[in-house]
Amino acid sequence: MKENYTIKDIAELAGVSKGTVDRVIHKRGKVSPKALEQVNKVLDKIEYKPNPIAKSLKNNKIYNIAILLPDADADPYWLPCYEAIKQIEQEFSHFGIKINKGVFKPKSTKSFTKAADLVIAEKPDAVLMVPLFYKEAEHVAKMCVAAGIKIATFNNYIKEPQINLEIGQDLFQSGRVAAKLFNMLLGNKATLAVLHIDEAFQNASHMQEKERGFKDYFAQKELAYTINVHNIKKESKIPFDQTIENFLKSLDAVDGLFVTTSKAYLLANHIAAYLPKSFIIGYDLVAENIKYLEEDKIAFLIHQDPKKQVYLSLTNLIEFFLFDKPLQESLTLPIDIINTENYPQYLN
Amino acid sequence: MKENYTIKDIAELAGVSKGTVDRVIHKRGKVSPKALEQVNKVLDKIEYKPNPIAKSLKNNKIYNIAILLPDADADPYWLPCYEAIKQIEQEFSHFGIKINKGVFKPKSTKSFTKAADLVIAEKPDAVLMVPLFYKEAEHVAKMCVAAGIKIATFNNYIKEPQINLEIGQDLFQSGRVAAKLFNMLLGNKATLAVLHIDEAFQNASHMQEKERGFKDYFAQKELAYTINVHNIKKESKIPFDQTIENFLKSLDAVDGLFVTTSKAYLLANHIAAYLPKSFIIGYDLVAENIKYLEEDKIAFLIHQDPKKQVYLSLTNLIEFFLFDKPLQESLTLPIDIINTENYPQYLN
DNA sequence: GACAAAAATGTGCTCGAACACATTAAAAAA
DNA sequence: TTTTTTAATGTGTTCGAGCACATTTTTGTC
Missing domain, CATH: 1.10.260.40 (lambda repressor-like DNA-binding domains)
Incomplete structure (x- = not known):
């Protein structure tokens, strides 16, 4: 029985x-x-x-998983993803799992499409991608569906109902998390600036979701907060750092700065000179952010855990292939709040 | 090649x-x-x-894993552990994994020893336990080692070098995380109270580690903080809630209260009446704590993620048995900072 | 009832590791 | 050299699922 x-x-x-x-x-x-x-x-x-083990042995197939992800040289945010891939390769190579990286430039749709074409040409069993570019990613998803290739995304979302596995964070909610932190630090009245700092604006929806959640919190609580939004983009001939400094010079006094990208460090670099009493909340545990977090120039960081996203995506796909475990269609990861004392444990 | x-x-x-x-x-x-x-x-x-799959098939053994953990009726903190076990059973029953729960009363060493004896008598392949009682747990560990049973612990630590797998949180560091949060909220000068609230003091080392880390932060930063420590224990004939209220009546004004156990809700219940401007930081996402977190009577909670601890412990053991994956000797989990906006994602 | 065609059922092999057992080769004793 | 003993090597089976193929049973037709 x-x-x-x-x-x-x-x-x-x-x-x-x-x-x-x-x-x-x-x-x-x-x-x-x-x-x-x-x-x-x-x-x-x-x-x-x-018996899933017997089934898997009988099958005895080599599964090819392709990953489309941005170049970590262009943005260190992606570095942990490569570590996750390395780890997965070590753990699962003897289970007949092969991983093929398709690296693209995070600012070039052409590079993305090229990497996708190259990778799909080899007819993998699954494609895991960062859908940075909406239209192009949608096209890739459709091509995969047509070719019977399992398709998974992480870090960003596209509205394509046929995606087999989606892993990411609730960006709207992460904006609310930042808002709540400011609320705790500053009480019931303050002036805040939301800064969308990026070298290119490919990722706009990402930032805007965070902004929406951020504003939503204060609106819902009916708090007397003034919130100004600023887009800061790299200008062609001026160093990015200089652009930031110029911006800060022109900025009126604020109590807090919410940076929706991983570029908070660019701001933190000058905060002492221009806004010594302001709190910065930013995203992502990149090395430079951690440096300023330790110096107390960044108050909090929100961790999107790209490593965990890749790791979970891949193990999910692998266990599906090897042992028929069902694919989690959609998985929303926790929004980790980071300060000086708890960041090391999140770096693995 | x-x-x-x-x-x-x-x-x-x-x-x-x-x-x-x-x-x-x-x-x-x-x-x-x-x-x-x-x-x-x-x-x-x-x-x-x-090939680990072929090896596993040839082996074709049923592995019995015993778990010694406290009764969730006595303390809802343990409830998520039971969910994790249920999930593991569903995922792995067809891989030949059997799990045997040994439930004990969290206040009774006798109950622990009895559950341990019962469970070990069935000669499991591994025992995973919460080593609440130092001496007794050490004895169980030694018995397992002698019987060739793999031994793993979670949530608490004992100093037994032969333990095969230890999963938990850095409690000292989590005290520092709380300290840092108070520091951000209150600036460079304040008066704080550390409260060890528990019905029994079985778990004393747990609390004291947190207290040590908490104090260490302020000492290291040389901040002008006054920190008073209070032990609050249930008295035999008085309702616990009454004891707490009496304590708060007698307490001098403080800016923040650090509760080292999951009993912050007992305090939060009366905070508005006695210390309306104080911040509470406590531990664990039990239902009552979340209620007061939502009402802004608790500022932050630190999540020890008992569910994840059990889940990771079990998958680690299972993958070791089935596929020879090496056991992680010691795994320190992140210290999650929780506020009103990010708690739902941590509840799974 | 005889026989062909079709349907139903059973047998045997594969996947890779692991080990029992059979077989062969080499060394020791006669 | 022949026999016995020991060492070395090879063969075959098992684990459970899955599928190709062989065999048996049933149905249809003259």
């Missing part, structure tokens, strides 16, 4: 051969109504689930 | 039979020096790792 039954067990219980049981289970026909009933009767009683 | 080699492949390459290769790999002797050299030559070149 509690055993793990095998096909052979079922065959004996039903008084038929394992071939017949197999045909019933896989609905391959060529079974008499009488035998069908006998087998189904047993099947109803015992709730059979095939 | 990149293939996954099988024993058969190696046998062919070395010009011997798979039996001989097998004997070399497992060092079972009965191999001539000549054959040994031939096989080792191949082995050196290709870095062979046996």
